[in-house]
Amino acid sequence: MDELDLLKSQWQTREHQFPVLSFNDIYKMLLKKSSSIVKWIFIISIGELLFWTILAFLVPESSKSFMTEMGMDTVFLIINIVNYTVFAFFILLFWKNHKRIQVTDSVKELMENILKTRKTVKYFVIYNVSTAVSLMVGVNIFYYLNKEALAAAVQKSSLDYNAVPPEIFTKMFFIGQIVGGIIMVAFVLLFYFLVYGFLLKRLKRNYYELEKMEM
Amino acid sequence: MDKELEHKFVTELETNQNIVHKICRLYTNDKDSHNDLFQEITIQLWRAYPKFRGDSKFSTWMYRVALNTAITLYRKSKRRVKTQDFEGVSFKISSEDYDDTVEEQLKLMYAAVKDLNDIEKALVFLYLEDKNYKEISATLGISEVNSRVKMNRIKVKLRNVLNP
Secondary structure (H helix, E strand, C coil): CCHHHHHHHHHCCCHHHCCCCCHHHHHHHHCCCCCCHHHHHHHHHHHHHHHHHHHHHCCCHHHHHHHHHCCCHHHHHHHHHHHHHHHHHHHHHHHHHHHHCCCCCCHHHHHHHHHHHHHHHHHHHHHHHHHHHHHHHHHHHHHHHCHHHHHHHHHHCCCCCCCCCHHHHHHHHHHHHHHHHHHHHHHHHHHHHHHHHHHHHHHHHHHHHHHHHHC | CHHHHHHHHHHHHHHCHHHHHHHHHHHCCCHHHHHHHHHHHHHHHHHHHHHCCCCCCHHHHHHHHHHHHHHHHCCCCCCCCCCCCCHHHCCCCCHHHCCCHHHHHHHHHHHHHHCCCHHHHHHHHHHHCCCCHHHHHHHHCCCHHHHHHHHHHHHHHHHHHHCC
């Protein structure tokens, strides 16, 4: 007899050695909250959506008048409209994929649907990071080409750069922008690396195992 | 209506709780995690229950949801330091039959099964539960042939673990 079949022969008869939960024990469990990865992916995704949306509203007044001074408010209005349309599209897609996740599907189907939902979020992130980066680059090129206007706008705004000579100021300004940009992107990437790496590591490993069986 | 459904569900789960316990035992190593997973499975079963139409047995329907939760949805809690392993509870060796080689072999076998990866464990679990390959393949979402091949490989693997 196979070793596994030996275990199998004993498998059913030993069931009574498990703890026994009463009706009330189980009933109480229905009231508890789930902590499944699907729930966490959902919460984090909603959080991201809010984060990026609120961020767009949080542009300080001084920056707004600064942009107006530089003649860029129309450009930003258009960018915002496009941005929110794309956001809406992502929310819709995310919602549709999220709805498709069914715990009664086969193990493989369930994993595929979760990964698909996660992919929506991944593209959402890629979109956000790349827009942020290209905006940053675009704005800085614009600033660079309009150095005089920039200096004038800075002088007019409430920013405390007045004491700095214009030459040094321009250098400081661009270095500040570049460093700030790199820190922001690094922070965002680290966040996603940690959050999704942590949440999906096991799922990906198991999905790979299933895939391997079909090869 | 909701109360009625709740009552029906809890009664069914109470009757079939051993299936869930067996899965929890296979996929966790300590009592707290076992309870955690049991609870998560209960929640997932309850959520899916309104769609359960009774065209299969409740227990049959449970396998899929419970395994899906254990393999995919459950987030292993990192905050707990691994407490004492309690797998001995399921294949307990009492002092008088300690020399019993069959008992010893069972314990080794169970430990070897626990060491398999999540997917292999699911396969072995369904096999131990006397499910046929058609059911096994439908639960996992792979072809029948492939689940048979994989099962044979696992058997060889387990044999090698036990008889090095």
